């Protein structure tokens with residue numbers, strides 16, 4: 001037996017974890033399914049079309065570029081699929097049919113080709129590709145991206161405003177907290193149901209695929225700041241009168257905090273750094289929501305903090321065992 | 331003695347490697363079949379190889395010296411079977427280095443040349459005599475490092491040892507040799523500890539056992555309950571707790587300085603198997619000619635803990651335990667730090683704690699993807715290193731930087747590679763960096 005070259009020789013360790021990259025990516029996709037299913041019930045088939053187009057565009061873009069530059073085909077690792085899915089979830093559900101399909105396509109192509117692959121592929125991108133894609137189309141087609149929101153459960157009716165806009169500009173009627181939690185509101189495709197997103201998030205945290213610290217600190221920071229300063233926009237401004245629950249249940253915070261701020265590539269590698277990152281995201285989100293012209297702060301907050309990640313990683317390093325007081329040099 | 335309420339462990343990193351579904355913890359130690367031939371390397375320890383003192387045609391008995399230690403950092407090598415020396419040849423040992431091997435054909439009766447003698451009254455012996463005995467009997471660390479034990483127990487006069495730590499933590503997942511030894515040889519272990527205490531002149535002994543072995547904790551705790559100065563420490567199960575630095579940190583809270591030895595914090599760590607071997611050498615006059623080896627893997631028909639004669643070929647061992655299908659990988663040692671062998675004509679040596687056989691399906695070459703910055707490798711590194719950063723430095727051939735980043739602090743435990751979702755060859759690259767450094771140093775000299 002075994003006299004031939006049939007024995008594999010390799011350096012130790014000889015066992016590896018089962019949580020390989022594709023497993024991780026597809027798990028995140030699975031965790032996002034409840035929110036997608038929910039979007040169908042709230043916004044109808046148009047939501048599903050947008051999701052399909054944007055996922056398809058992302059996967060195709062990656063495949064074509066892989067083939068063009070003759071690199072290893074990376075689409076099966078699920079990361080392009082996930083990017084496309086997240087882009088769709090961040091696009092508005094418009095009334096009376098879906099968004100013009102060039103919007104999801106543009107967002108996906110930009111995310112994959114420019115933000116991810118042009119910087120060297122997965123792992124090298126400094127900005128979350130899905131957010132980059134979203135912000136790109138947001139600036140390119142601002143009007144389409146910010147108006148004509150479909151009213152929940154009757155997708156052909158134009159709702160006057162998303163919950164955050166309603167809160168900020170005192171326009172329209174505010175949905176109840178329960179509606180927000182369950183997702184019976186206007187908004188982006190994947191962001192409306194906090195319940196569905198939390199469900200996915202808990203699954204990922206238990207599977208140790210995303211860390212708990214970023215979502216928890218991000219949401220907490222937002223809640224506290226919204227409570228302290230949220231009341232300043234009201235007709236009788238006062239501190240400590242904001243509605244924290246309203247802020248954390250609306251405007252894509254759950255989607256951002258659980259699924260996008262936690263992206264491995266674009267968030268800090270260690271606990272302390274992650275806490276700082278998450279708190280930073282929270283502060284910027286509230287700042288934009290309360291003072292900016294724009295009502296949604298999550299995407300910009302995360303992208304701004306993405307930029308700071310290399311600095312944050314330098315700030316917090318573990319000391320090498322057996323070298324007390326001596327910090328490791330980067 | 332007392333066990334702590336909350337088991338302690340080392341603070342940084344560590345993993346719980348996944349189970350592959352086999353377990354040999356409950357298999358009692360069994361004597362393996364006697365081999366027809368043994369091939370005994372003359373270099374089975376760290377340090378200078380022994381010099382052959384037999385020639386082809388010589389008749390030897392079990393326990394006869396066939397290789398004499400040549401220098402201080404060297405120990406004797408003994409024949410593990412009675413028989414005729416066939417040849418002395420050069421060959422690769424399991425660690426991949428070229429060494430001389432004495433090939434002996436089994437002839438006659440297995441009869442320990444010393445049986446029938448009454449036990450030695452070691453308490454009357456001087457420390458020098460005991461040390462000499464340990465060296466002559468060829469005792470080395472059985473945890474895998476094979477450092478000559480007589481050197482470990484000859485403490486330099488400028489160092490003061492305050493604690494002896496007994497490593498009863500299985501060094502590697504899937505292996506159970508140490509566990510079986512500690513369950514089955516408690517009395518020998520206690521005498522071994524007394525001998526080590528005398529040599530090191532220490533009062534406090536800690537036996538570190540992980541909490542996945544409650545039976546051992548209970549049995550040994552009972553056995554030491556009325557002995558002054560020996561304490562069983564209940565440790566939280568986590569790999570690599572068997573690493574000396576991790577074990578000392580877990581039990582005593584002391585950190586061995588970077589580049590230093592346990593001696594520097596007043597500690598000597600001995601593996602439980604070594605302690606038993608010391609007892610057998612000093613009291614029974616038994617040289618190290620056999621050891622307990624865990625033979626395991628999902629395609630092994632009769633996995634278990636076997637007492638195997640040093641020099642037995644892996645193929646003879648595997649023939650005895652039986653394989654369900656052709657192996658894909660044979661590892662000497664454990665899954666995390668063991669060495670894959672290129673054929674099965676390798677002899678079991680003093681450092682072989684396990685033989686792990688992986689199926690063709692389990693033996694995969696891993697294709698690595700780029701780092702996705704998940705930070706997992708950093709958080710599992712027990713040495714507080716940044717494996718991905720180190721790896722990048724080494725890949726870019728920035729040797730100075732890699733050393734600054736702690737390349738030489740890496741204990742090669744493999745936690746980083748195990749846990750990396752991109753399956754980067756982190757530990758492997760760091761080992762490469764160390765080898766390059768050695769090569770460079772040789773080039774300079």
Ligand code: SF4
Nearest residue numbers: 711740741743744746
């Ligand atoms: S192999 Fe080295 S770098 Fe990797 S986890 Fe172990 S000590 Fe750290």
Ligand code: SF4
Nearest residue numbers: 701702704705707750
């Ligand atoms: S575990 Fe792998 S993917 Fe994660 S940071 Fe380390 S090298 Fe990168």
